[in-house]
Structures are given as C-alpha cells and as structure tokens.
Amino acid sequence: MSLVEQAIARMRNQAKAAAPKVAEANSSSIAASTPVAAIVGRAADPAKVAKRITIDRAILRASGYLAEETQDRQFADHFRRIKRPLVDKAMSNDAPGEAQVIMITSALPGDGKTFTSINLALSMSMERDVSVLLVDCDVAKRHVGHITGLEDEMGLLDALVDESLDVESLVIDTNLPRFSILPAGKRVETTAELLSSNRMRQLITQLCLRNPRRIVLLDSPPLLITNEGRALLKDAGQVVLVVLAGHTPSHAVQDAMALIGAPQAGGIILNQVGHGGAAGYYYGYGSYGFEGNDA
Numbered sequence: 001m002s003l004v005e006q007a008i009a010r011m012r013n014q015a016k017a018a019a020p021k022v023a024e025a026n027s028s029s030i031a032a033s034t035p036v037a038a039i040v041g042r043a044a045d046p047a048k049v050a051k052r053i054t055i056d057r058a059i060l061r062a063s064g065y066l067a068e069e070t071q072d073r074q075f076a077d078h079f080r081r082i083k084r085p086l087v088d089k090a091m092s093n094d095a096p097g098e099a100q101v102i103m104i105t106s107a108l109p110g111d112g113k114t115f116t117s118i119n120l121a122l123s124m125s126m127e128r129d130v131s132v133l134l135v136d137c138d139v140a141k142r143h144v145g146h147i148t149g150l151e152d153e154m155g156l157l158d159a160l161v162d163e164s165l166d167v168e169s170l171v172i173d174t175n176l177p178r179f180s181i182l183p184a185g186k187r188v189e190t191t192a193e194l195l196s197s198n199r200m201r202q203l204i205t206q207l208c209l210r211n212p213r214r215i216v217l218l219d220s221p222p223l224l225i226t227n228e229g230r231a232l233l234k235d236a237g238q239v240v241l242v243v244l245a246g247h248t249p250s251h252a253v254q255d256a257m258a259l260i261g262a263p264q265a266g267g268i269i270l271n272q273v274g275h276g277g278a279a280g281y282y283y284g285y286g287s288y289g290f291e292g293n294d295a
Contacts, residue, residue, distance in 0.1 A: 053148060054175045065118055065147065079123035086120075086238055086266055087127060090215050098237030100208050102266060103137075105220040105229055107256035111244040112271045114143040117219040120240075125179035130213050133171060136184040137218045137232055139191045144219050145183050155183030159203055160194040167203045168210050182207075196231035204235050223256045230259060238266035245270045 060066045067075035090100045104120065106113040117134060124132040135156060136144035145151040150172065159167040173180050194200065207216050218236060221229040233239065239260045243253050253268075 051153075052173045052175070053150070053181075055148065055179075060118075060147075063147075065115060075119075076123065079119055082240075082267070082269060083120060083123050083127075086240070087124060087130060087215065089238060089266075091130060091213070100214065101204055101216045101218065101236050102238045102240065103218040103220050103232055103236035104240050104242065105232075105256075106222045106242045106244075107224050107248055107252040108222050109225070111222075111242045111248055113222070113242045114138065114147075114219055116240075116242050116269055116271075117144065117217060118147065121179060121217050122176070124215055124217070125176055127178070130215055131178035131180070131211060132215045132217055133180050133182060133207060134217050134219065135182040135207075137195070137228070138221045139184045139187070139195075139228060140221060140226070142184045144181065148181060148183075150181060150183040153183040153185075155185030156203070157185030157188055157191065157194065159185070160197065160199050161188060163199060167206055171207075192227035192231050195228050196234070200231075201235055223259055224252060233259060233261075233264070236264060239264045240266040240269060242269045242271065 057066060061069070086102055090102065092099065104113055104117040121132045121134040124130065134144060136142050136150070137156065138144070139157060142151055145153070145155075153170075153172065154165075155170050156167070159165045159170060167182070170185070171180050171182050188194065204216065208214065218232060220232050223229040223233075223241075241253070241256055241260070257268075
C-alpha cells in the first residue's frame, strides 16, 4: 500500500469515528451562480488610498466555501490541526523569512485547493500574533479573485510587469482582523516567466519584510499541468499538497510530491468525499506529513 493509500485509509477510519462533514466548494458551479457583489462590499470612500473589502461569511457559507453552522466547531478544529505546525515553523527563529511563505497546491485541478487556501487563511487570521496575506497566484483561473470580487483589481502581475509599483500598495485589507488579499492582477501572456523571475522573489521578500509577523499564503495552480505552479515552488518555504481522496490518482500525487523538496514539505491535506446535504458533497479534513507523520 502506497503512502497516499495509507494516508487515505487512515483518514477514512478517522472519518468513520468522528464523522466530520464540511461543505465542498465546487468552484465551477459557484463561479456561475454566486453574485460577487453580495460577497464583498467596497469602502464607502473611493478616494482613500487603502482599499478595503467586506467578506460576508453567510454568503461564503451559502456558496459552499464554509461549513454548515452545525459543523463549525469540528471544521475549525480540523484547520487548527492543519495550521499549527505551519504557523509554528513560519514564526520559528530557526526558519525566518522563507518559512513565512506557504504554498497551497494540488497535483491536478478539482482537489479543493482554493477552498483549502481560503479556509486556512481564515483560520490563521484568528491567531493573535500573526497576520495572513492570501495571494491569488492561480493567475489563469483566479478563483480567489472571483470569490472576493477582485478579479479586475491591480495585483501581483501588475507589480511583476511594472517595477515602479510598490506591491504593498496593491494589498487589499478586509473587514476581518489580520486578513488581507493580494489579487492576481491584470492578465498577461508570459505568466510563467514572470512568476519564475527574480522580480517575483523580490516581491515575496518585500511582503515578508514589510511585516515580519505576516504569513504569505500562495493559492497556487496545480503542479502537474501548469508551468506557473512549478515556478512558484522556488519561492515557497513550505508547500502543502491538497489531495482529493478516492479521486486523485496515487501516481499523480507521487509525481507532485517528487517536485517538492524535503525542507519545503508542509504536509498533505486529504479531502475525503462522502455524500449528502444541499451542496451534494462533503469533505473531511486531515493533514499528514510527506513521510506519513501528522503535520
């Protein structure tokens, strides 16, 4: 039995005992049905330099990006388990700088990567001693931008193209304490080259230095089908791989893991599928180190 299969089996046994149920976010159906304006509200004064959006948890929940209210506590506990070693390493004196940059990715599309990124960011923002910046690095799909209504805002790609731009000026605050977002920015053709450039490394460094207590969370494209996902690996101090149990082929997971350096290994998040509820699907969450240990 492979590492992935062992982890999946372990997750299933835990799921049977605890029966956690979390609403799955089907990004393609949500993109077609969710009214973006209902999710975010702009600051009343457009003349203000600092932009701010209001994230409505009720709308996120109705759209499938948050658990049902009855499952809030179990859901929060799962993400506490997932975030704790990531936050501890990010803030460790032994691993400053790069460890603050956490990349959330998957082997293939449809594994719940953006859903995980959003909920992990929300959970991290509850920490009293850190803040979290969610960066929409999935520049082709830009699900974070759609969910938050920031698809057309200037962001990462603009700062990569125009070196006179201060990337910090493009960060958008939210109504949630210690939680901000950097949009993907305007579309360009050479995204893989931009994301693999020295300028990208400089921007990431600037974001970390501007706030030493900030965790930079990268919502990345899938590793096996995009050059952009692989380009981001060299900028991340920790990499978390999201796997849809019973769906993502084991060989695809193994191939994706082979791209991730051992010092970067932040763990595997297994999404286990069941059925039921209005959304049609539910996920259970657990995290496992790349060597099979709890992460």
